[in-house]
Amino acid sequence: MQQSIAEYMQTVGQQARQASQTLASASTKTKNQALMAIHDALEQQQAEVLAANQIDMQNGRANQLDSALLDRLELTPARFAAMLQGLKDVAQLTDPIGEITDLAYRPSGIQIGKMRVPLGVVGMIYESRPNVTLEAASLALKSGNAIILRGGSEALQSNKAIAHAIQLGLQQSGLPETSVQVIETADRAAVGHLITMTEFVDVIVPRGGKGLIERISREARIPVIKHLDGNxxxxxxxxxxxxxxxxxxxxxxxxxxxxxxxxxxxxxxxxxxxxxxxxxxxxxxxxxxxxxxxxxxxxxxxxxxxxxxxxxxxxxxxxxxxxxxxxxxxxxxxxxxxxxxxxxxxxxxxxxxxxxxxxxxxxxxxxxxxxxxxxxADGFEYGLGAEIGISTDKIHTRGPVGLEGLTSQKWIVLGDGQIRQ
Amino acid sequence: MQQSIAEYMQTVGQQARQASQTLASASTKTKNQALMAIHDALEQQQAEVLAANQIDMQNGRANQLDSALLDRLELTPARFAAMLQGLKDVAQLTDPIGEITDLAYRPSGIQIGKMRVPLGVVGMIYESRPNVTLEAASLALKSGNAIILRGGSEALQSNKAIAHAIQLGLQQSGLPETSVQVIETADRAAVGHLITMTEFVDVIVPRGGKGLIERISREARIPVIKHLDGNxxxxxxxxxxxxxxxxxxxxxxxxxxxxxxxxxxxxxxxxxxxxxxxxxxxxxxxxxxxxxxxxxxxxxxxxxxxxxxxxxxxxxxxxxxxxxxxxxxxxxxxxxxxxxxxxxxxxxxxxxxxxxxxxxxxxxxxxxxxxxxxxxADGFEYGLGAEIGISTDKIHTRGPVGLEGLTSQKWIVLGDGQIRQ
Known part of the structure; x- marks a missing residue:
């Protein structure tokens, strides 16, 4: 039975929303174990991932992609090693979730502060570089968010192979496998659904050419963390x-x-x-x-x-x-x-x-x-440890976006039975 | 010559953007003087404002508005006094703009931190209560933002009279009169323009019934700080x-x-x-x-x-x-x-x-x-000093929104000639 693209994306969205509820209260230890389990699974899957990447490279050459695009698409052994190291680096970052700040007493006797929490579900849309699949997934997991990844069709085999390794790692860790989902269709309508499913997706992060980002900003019904020019x-x-x-x-x-x-x-x-x-x-x-x-x-x-x-x-x-x-x-x-x-x-x-x-x-x-x-001007140089993008907007987050850009703060109130007069 | 609603809104937007550049670097002293000048002008204009409000009330009764709406619309002497006091209160709030936090050295030798800055231009859309005109304007000014106000048609005369007093105050203070603009047309198309002028408006704050807020969220091309249900x-x-x-x-x-x-x-x-x-x-x-x-x-x-x-x-x-x-x-x-x-x-x-x-x-x-x-759960009880709304979103700001919700943070880098290796 043929599933429509709308139904497929609906299912992906529902699964992501459900996974995000588990992730939001996952302990730092569980999240770090998941990152290291993904590391190990990816290391074991190296041959499969590189072989999948070679298929993308062959298709790319057959489709006469330009050399800059092919260069970004290629997973060399050095780039693969950098991906593995990236997972270790993210595991070592301080977990932003649960941080309580500004806790202070008010005249009413209540004590009021802020607690850092995940956004929920991140929708990531990007082109060519398959290593973004892993970087974005690891930052989302560490910050307690589920993520839906939509890479370019030119990198589909590579992205699927990396996603498979991520699933293997998640299985080990006990976190939901649907914490990280890769859209496995070349149908462009998938993006249209992803950026308008307000009930399932909390933020969209596009990475790619100006045309892609402008189109997504124009059509999205969900807040976008976007980067346009750097003049x-x-x-x-x-x-x-x-x-x-x-x-x-x-x-x-x-x-x-x-x-x-x-x-x-x-x-x-x-x-x-x-x-x-x-x-x-x-x-x-x-x-x-x-x-x-x-x-x-x-x-x-x-x-x-x-x-x-x-x-x-x-x-x-x-x-x-x-x-x-x-x-x-x-x-x-x-x-x-x-x-x-x-x-x-x-x-x-x-x-x-x-x-x-x-x-x-x-x-x-x-x-x-x-x-x-x-x-x-770079997330690593600024000490964010990693970077999911650079925002040229002023709303929510501005400049290099690390883990904190994928979080929000809720208010917490500690009382002893206070009521409003 | 008849000006189209599109041209009118374009002009309002351009003027707000221009004013926002002056406001962004206005000193705390200048902003507070402007608030107090508006206080004095409003006090002098009390008879005119209350007379304008009586016209709205008469029209409202003629149009058979329900009693709850008429109650919100009415400016009693007590409510007028509260508006005046509100200006004094906002003048006494700590200015959030320019605050530098988290300034720390990096291994490269640069020192990196964050500076709080205004968002730029706020578009406020609200119903009935004319005192919102003054509250929103005063919070925008204190946080260094220009504001475009679009109140309900039922409160148009009241809002125009309050806006006139605001203009008189701004003239005294040397800040641009276009820092605060009230949309003076009942044409509903004005809202459609306001929420899509991405080049001139940085954030939309709607306050009103659920229908209004849902429509604005659906149609806006600009980020919305919105409040839906409180269950x-x-x-x-x-x-x-x-x-x-x-x-x-x-x-x-x-x-x-x-x-x-x-x-x-x-x-x-x-x-x-x-x-x-x-x-x-x-x-x-x-x-x-x-x-x-x-x-x-x-x-x-x-x-x-x-x-x-x-x-x-x-x-x-x-x-x-x-x-x-x-x-x-x-x-x-x-x-x-x-x-x-x-x-x-x-x-x-x-x-x-x-x-x-x-x-x-x-x-x-x-x-x-x-x-x-x-x-x-209230901006005053939480110590924000004032509240422009309560956000039920997670992006940018969550819960009661005070001055800080109308600001962003930019990164600042202090060096001694450092270059990237």
Whole structure:
């Protein structure tokens, strides 16, 4: 008998909701044992998982997927080892669930505080990288959430093989096997159901291209923790230590190009532009970074600089290209960042105490930095231990999202028989 | 020239977004001065506001609004005085904006923490009570947010008069007049625009009947802080102090009937049911509270108890009616609450340490209480100083929402020139 996609997703949702009730009160010990049982099962299933991945790779080549996509799809032995290590790392993270904070007495005599609890059911939608299957599942389990995983069709065999290992581990641990479910259909309608089952799913986390994320945000009936652009800035102030500025501007642009926390626009105060720009341009030239500058930048650096258009200030290049602008003062720098930026990560380089404080307060981005490279905007660097995504929204969670982003807080009231007067 | 409703809302949205940028970095002093200037302006405009309210009342009577609605609509001198006092109270609250927490060093040498920031623009949709106009505006201003207010058409003249006083106050303070905007059209399409202008509005707070809130949740493209049912429970455990249980069960039901934190179902452990139920039933009888019970309840209390149907366990009566169930043990009580309840507020009465801890951890509600009346679930009782609503969602904020619910946290990174290795 053919089950409709709507019925299938309904069943998946119901099972996830049911599993989440067990997970919510699972002890830290049980959750960690489950993570280690998954570790062991995955280790034993290595040959099967890598073989499944090879099928996806062959299909991908046959379907002429581009090389970047194929690279993300491939599970090398090194990547497999990193997946195993990731499980151990998550097992070692502090369990956020049950943490009680701010417990204080009120004049009525009741004592009021907050207790951290899981969100319930996470719906994860992602493309190509099969290791996300394991990362997302492990973070969900540790934070007491059930998870429904919908990977790309190009990674279906890999994801199914990883899911099988996860099931084997969950069986060992006594937690419900339906704590982690992988959608095993290539039918695109599955996503439409997943993002609208408000009764079964509490939050959607999409990871992939901008098109995917925009579509999901538009159509979801469930809150979405989403990450759009990373158009990051470094502003070199007139009172910058120029050695620090050189190191930071070079690192933020060239450490890695295709990442969301790379700098895409460099803003330089006019008082130091003539000294700083030639020095940093020489370093960029070694890395063949293409510069697109405002008029003043062109005046200082000459022919090596292409004229920047209005569009350049908005652009996340994800490539060895940098927009450069000479700025009259910090107010203009902040106005530029808040207008053209994507509210992801922006840094100032300055030794001035008052300007540094103002920049921190007034730049409306998920990470605001003083004298540090934008490349630090990352869950691991921030000490979250792991990262399920980076949020460019302000609601619920902003910036790198670790275990805490998959939790909520409920109020608890401890009394001795108090009644309301 | 006729402006379309779409253009009008677009203009309102743009103005709010622009105002929010000024508000985000306004000092605590400036914001408090604005609140007090609004206080003074409102005091001077008292005659005009009360006259406008009388027009709404006349129209309401002409349109045959029911008496409960007319009661909520009316601005008596006492309510007007409470509005003025509310402004003073909000001015005295601690400013949440700019608070830096969790600042700690990482192995890389950067110091990382979180800074509390406004959400940006709040869209508030509400019915009848004109004092909400002022409460919402004052909480938004104090938390550095711009706000767009859309009250019910029945309160339009009152809301316009209050808005006028707010504008006068804002003019005195130097903050943008567009920090607070009241939608001055009865056209229902305005709401449709307000809840979908993702570029201009960051959060929607609806307050009103369930129909209104469900419609807004369904159609909004912007995150909604919403409050649906309050189907609250008190569970009297076998190890309850029955004097405390009597006081709490009586207070939770009869202190006020039409409020979301009133108890709607009473669960009683079978070991104490024969002792407890007749005692509490005698107290309820004095207040003419109608009891609807399970079979065992009927056996113990006899003819005074109507048989409860499955529907009763789900119902928020908001009336002198109570569902009563005898329960075998705490596990069953928790299962009942998590199944039939609305995840609002639920309490246990017990002297048992282990059961109390388990109840706190396992009941999935925005407020979970031990030995206290559910009536305490309230922003003022919790010490938030004020309340813009009560959230029954888990995302962003749960339970009573005060100033902090209108804020977010951004990451801040303090370095000495660190670059990513």
């Amino acid at each position: 990051c800035h470094v502003y070199v102030d007139s009172q910058a230590d120029l050695d620090k500025a050189l190191a930071i501007a070079f690192n933020a642009k060239t450490h890695r190009y295709g990442v969301c926390n790379a700098m895409e626009s460099l803003l330089v105060h006019q008082a130091v532009a003539e000294q700083f720009l030639p020095a940093i341009a020489a370093k960029y030239a070694e890395k063949q970074v293409e510069l697109r500058g405002c008029e003043q930048t062109q005046k200082i650096l000459g022919q090596q600089v292409i004229a920047a258009t209005e569009e350049d200030w908005y652009t996340e290049y994800l490539a060895p290209i940098l927009a450069v602008k000479v700025i009259a003062n910090m107010d203009d720098a902040i106005a530029h960042i808040n207008k053209y930026g994507s509210h992801h990560t922006d840094a100032i380089v300055t030794e001035n105490y008052t300007l540094a404080r103002q920049f921190l307060a007034r730049v409306d981005s998920s990470s605001v930095m003083i004298n540090a490279s934008t490349r630090f | 609250c429970h008190v569970y009297v455990d076998s190890q309850a102090d029955l004097d405390k249980a009597l006081a709490i069960a009586f207070n939770a039901k009869t202190h006020r009937y039409g409020v979301c934190n009133a108890m709607e179902s009473l669960l009683v452990h079978q070991a104490v049911a024969e002792q407890f139920l007749p005692a509490i039933a005698a107290k309820y009888a004095e207040k003419q509270v109608e009891l609807r019970g399970c079979e065992q309840t009927q056996k113990i209390l006899g003819q005074q108890v109507i048989a409860a149907t499955e529907e009763d366990w789900y119902t928020e009566y908001l009336a002198p009616i109570l569902a009563v169930k005898v329960i075998a043990n705490m596990d069953d009580a928790i299962a009942h609450i998590n199944k039939y309840g609305s995840h609002h507020t639920d309490a246990i009465v017990t002297e048992n340490y282990t059961l109390a801890r388990q109840f706190l951890a396992r009941v999935d509600s925005s407020s979970v209480m031990i030995n206290a009346s559910t009536r305490f």
